Amino acid sequence: MTVDEGVPERNRVHAELAHATPVSSRVMAxxxxxxxxxxxxxxxxPVFTGTEDLGSLFFQCGNEVLTDLHRTLADExxxxxxxxxxxxxxxxxxxxxxxxxxxxxxxxxxGFAYSERMVGTNGLGLALADRVPTLVRADQxxxxxxxxxxCAAVPILEPESGRLEGSVNLTTWSRTSSELLLALARSAASxxxxxMMARSHGRHPRRTPRGQIFRVEVPRLEPGSGTxxxxxxxxxAAVRTAQTAMSSARVVAAIGEPGSxxxxxxxxxxxxxxxxxxILSAAAPAPTDVSTWLxxxxxxxxxxxxxVIVRDVDxxxxxxxxxxxxxxxxxxxxxxxPFAVTAERFADIPPALAELVDTVVSVPTLRDRPDDxxxxxxxxxxxxxxxxxxxxPAARRALRGFDWPGNVDQLTRVVGDCAGRADVIDIGALPxxxxxxxxxxxxxxxxxxxxxxxxxxxxxTPTMAQAARELGMSRATLYRKVSQYDIGLARGR
Numbered sequence: 460m461t462v463d464e465g466v467p468e469r470n471r472v473h474a475e476l477a478h479a480t481p482v483s484s485r486v487m488a489x490x491x492x493x494x495x496x497x498x499x500x501x502x503x504x505p506v507f508t509g510t511e512d513l514g515s516l517f518f519q520c521g522n523e524v525l526t527d528l529h530r531t532l533a534d535e536x537x538x539x540x541x542x543x544x545x546x547x548x549x550x551x552x553x554x555x556x557x558x559x560x561x562x563x564x565x566x567x568x569x570g571f572a573y574s575e576r577m578v579g580t581n582g583l584g585l586a587l588a589d590r591v592p593t594l595v596r597a598d599q600x601x602x603x604x605x606x607x608x609x610c611a612a613v614p615i616l617e618p619e620s621g622r623l624e625g626s627v628n629l630t631t632w633s634r635t636s637s638e639l640l641l642a643l644a645r646s647a648a649s650x651x652x653x654x655m656m657a658r659s660h661g662r663h664p665r666r667t668p669r670g671q672i673f674r675v676e677v678p679r680l681e682p683g684s685g686t687x688x689x690x691x692x693x694x695x696a697a698v699r700t701a702q703t704a705m706s707s708a709r710v711v712a713a714i715g716e717p718g719s720x721x722x723x724x725x726x727x728x729x730x731x732x733x734x735x736x737x738i739l740s741a742a743a744p745a746p747t748d749v750s751t752w753l754x755x756x757x758x759x760x761x762x763x764x765x766x767v768i769v770r771d772v773d774x775x776x777x778x779x780x781x782x783x784x785x786x787x788x789x790x791x792x793x794x795x796x797p798f799a800v801t802a803e804r805f806a807d808i809p810p811a812l813a814e815l816v817d818t819v820v821s822v823p824t825l826r827d828r829p830d831d832x833x834x835x836x837x838x839x840x841x842x843x844x845x846x847x848x849x850x851x852p853a854a855r856r857a858l859r860g861f862d863w864p865g866n867v868d869q870l871t872r873v874v875g876d877c878a879g880r881a882d883v884i885d886i887g888a889l890p891x892x893x894x895x896x897x898x899x900x901x902x903x904x905x906x907x908x909x910x911x912x913x914x915x916x917x918x919x920t921p922t923m924a925q926a927a928r929e930l931g932m933s934r935a936t937l938y939r940k941v942s943q944y945d946i947g948l949a950r951g952r
Contacts (some may be wrong), residue, residue: 480939485581485589485926486599490589493579493601499627503602504580505571507755508547517624520654522550523931529554532643536635538562539647540628543593546574546731549625558632570751578602583628590614590623592648594641597633606727609633611640613648618656627651646900651930690835691828694724697820701728701799705766712808717867721801722770724822729766731799736764736797743774743829747763753782760786764796773807773902780809785817803950825863825870832870839871840878848878853886857913861893871945887914912937913946 579601891910
């Protein structure tokens with residue numbers, strides 16, 4: 460293979476580097492992925508997600524190990540970081556103020572996501588992508604703004620399940636000797652894993668981290684990108700209404716239940732109305748992150764070819780809503796930038812923003828558009844697996860028969876988990892609560908019981924006697940519960 464194979468064609472800087480010095484195939488593959496993701500060469504655009512819950516066993520053990528190591532390296536020009544599995548920096552320690560300022564300039568700081576998909580080739584991003592210890596030196600980074608650093612990172616796996624928890628990352632100046640950097644990162648990761656193992660008994664599972672506070676989307680293709688167009692008339696009507704309003708420079712509010720796809724509808728509308736614009740999507744932050752959140756993305760408001768969507772504005776403090784109103788109202792000319800918000804109810808939108816809204820779009824819940832469930836499930840599974848995943852007829856019926864109180868967000872979690880464990884999604888792969896179907900009039904225990912009965916009766920079509928034995932009840936009791944829960948039976952049982 461020639462040196463140029465696998466190197467992004469437009470990236471002449473990286474091509475010259477590959478000729479001048481040996482570059483591993485992993486780094487070259489990462490460069491190619493970075494180009495495919497559309498990462499800019501001159502600067503990084505990391506996502507700010509805010510601070511995750513820091514009570515997990517992984518964070519406590521990792522932070523303790525890095526704190527001890529920091530005492531030894533306090534006078535050295537090195538920064539010690541702990542990240543989660545998505546590359547979000549959870550903590551950062553360094554005694555070198557100059558290095559800290561430089562890291563702040565590229566947003567390599569707590570709360571920012573530094574995955575390969577977000578900022579291109581970098582130490583911690585490549586370590587998480589490949590799940591192996593990684594050293595990325597100087598101009599091996601994809602973005603030129605990172606070329607003044609050398610980064611060593613080691614992924615950390617949960618000792619018992621093998622689940623990726625995050626990484627230990629050590630960063631120093633590129634001019635500083637990096638011979639021991641990866642060895643130190645390996646040692647810190649090993650000590651973290653050992654400490655997690657020693658303290659793992661009796662601990663609760665990690666809580667789900669908070670979602671993104673903002674991201675910037677530009678009109679580019681990337682692996683797994685794309686959206687569905689052939690959905691229900693109810694969904695398409697909501698998108699068309701928002702698109703028409705945005706095209707006329709009207710401020711739009713998408714109203715509906717959380718997880719129903721309010722921001723997605725607005726983003727699709729903006730992409731149709733302004734196909735060449737980038738979309739800046741921001742969600743209400745935790746109270747402790749408000750100042751950082753405002754300073755991070757509001758300077759982009761009003762720039763050319765930028766559509767702005769602010770999600771969950773009903774969660775914003777009043778003074779923040781007033782700040783946003785002033786930013787939007789300062790540019791009242793007819794070609795004003797597209798601006799839209801989401802909330803559960805219009806009445807809950809802060810008055811400062813409500814007065815700006817020209818058009819209200821009601822986004823239907825997933826249970827009100829059951830024809831979308833199968834199409835969305837296939838789309839979600841394809842994004843997880845990178846190819847089409849088959850759903851059996853029984854699984855499709857179960858998905859369509861469920862109420863989905865968490866809407867598309869819940870469907871995404873359920874299908875994503877199933878697609879990661881099976882090549883064909885059958886009814887046995889679905890959680891019991893999904894098999895319970897409509898649960899509006901059932902208690903949680905009843906819904907679980909109904910789901911278990913459906914699962915057993917659908918698994919290989921057993922006889923009622925066999926199903927009763929597996930469920931630990933008499934056949935008469937099973938028949939009574941089948942009638943009570945209105946469970947349909949195949950003939951011959």
